[in-house]
Amino acid sequence: MSPVEEENPRANAALPRGLAGLWLLLLVLWIVFNASAAPAILLVGLLVASAIAWIFATRSAVWSDVLLTPRVLFHFLVYTGVFVVEMVKANLNMLRYVYAPRIDIHPGIVKINLRLRSPIGRLALANSIALTPGSLVMDIDGDTLFIHWLDVRTTDPEEATEMIAGAFDKHLGKVFG
Amino acid sequence: MAETIGSIIILAGAFFLFSAGVGLLRMPDTYTRIQAGTKASTLGNILVFLGLGFFHPDWALKLLVVAYFVLLTNPLSSHALSRAAHAVGIPMAPSTVVDALAERNAARAEKNGSS
Numbered sequence: 001m002s003p004v005e006e007e008n009p010r011a012n013a014a015l016p017r018g019l020a021g022l023w024l025l026l027l028v029l030w031i032v033f034n035a036s037a038a039p040a041i042l043l044v045g046l047l048v049a050s051a052i053a054w055i056f057a058t059r060s061a062v063w064s065d066v067l068l069t070p071r072v073l074f075h076f077l078v079y080t081g082v083f084v085v086e087m088v089k090a091n092l093n094m095l096r097y098v099y100a101p102r103i104d105i106h107p108g109i110v111k112i113n114l115r116l117r118s119p120i121g122r123l124a125l126a127n128s129i130a131l132t133p134g135s136l137v138m139d140i141d142g143d144t145l146f147i148h149w150l151d152v153r154t155t156d157p158e159e160a161t162e163m164i165a166g167a168f169d170k171h172l173g174k175v176f177g
Numbered sequence: 178m179a180e181t182i183g184s185i186i187i188l189a190g191a192f193f194l195f196s197a198g199v200g201l202l203r204m205p206d207t208y209t210r211i212q213a214g215t216k217a218s219t220l221g222n223i224l225v226f227l228g229l230g231f232f233h234p235d236w237a238l239k240l241l242v243v244a245y246f247v248l249l250t251n252p253l254s255s256h257a258l259s260r261a262a263h264a265v266g267i268p269m270a271p272s273t274v275v276d277a278l279a280e281r282n283a284a285r286a287e288k289n290g291s292s
Binding site: 109 | 248
């Protein structure tokens, strides 16, 4: 897949949007699981990946929001870095709560605003939030996420959005739109 | 040498998994217990995979994929559990400050009742 094709969706109008990304993901997974790139294995992988990617890209709109460009890849990597840092912070925080002589927390459920539009971007954000400092997604209602927060510091939706989702929003927005 | 580093990383992972267990016992209510279980066990698992990677460098890519699967699926189960717990009305700890979800549900019930 050349980058020119992806930046100009009209050039390959016959191919469903998002097919390339899904196809590449499946093929890489196949090669990793087989730990080999022998011609026979590669051929089977190519066929199976093409078939599955075709079926899912034509039947579901979810993948159409993921376009594979160098910029998207870059932001995905930055996002992974931010995520790892946040996750380690979350765990150290959790250790502090768990081993404190008296557990002194003020849990609660707060609302935050969703800025991401695409379903897969929202999924990624919700999963990231669940793994970071003391927050857990409980429900989604339109553009509002309900979050169980281990130590509520503000009940204002705007401030809470910044504190909980601020770190991820920017890069996920660039990746998934 | 690599095996010593791997062992230390696996030990660190085991410590996080142990802490997740302690958190499950010490936290005051269902929701905070789910939080303790989800977070500490995710990092614990990933550290164990990382340590394994030092023992078997040829598994590195497979372990990375497994780690991504854990990252994708672990939060899903915690969403499902906590949402179900809230829906059937399992009480929250007395120290709870605010419950926007219950407020939303109450507002919705009122609207449906009046119309």
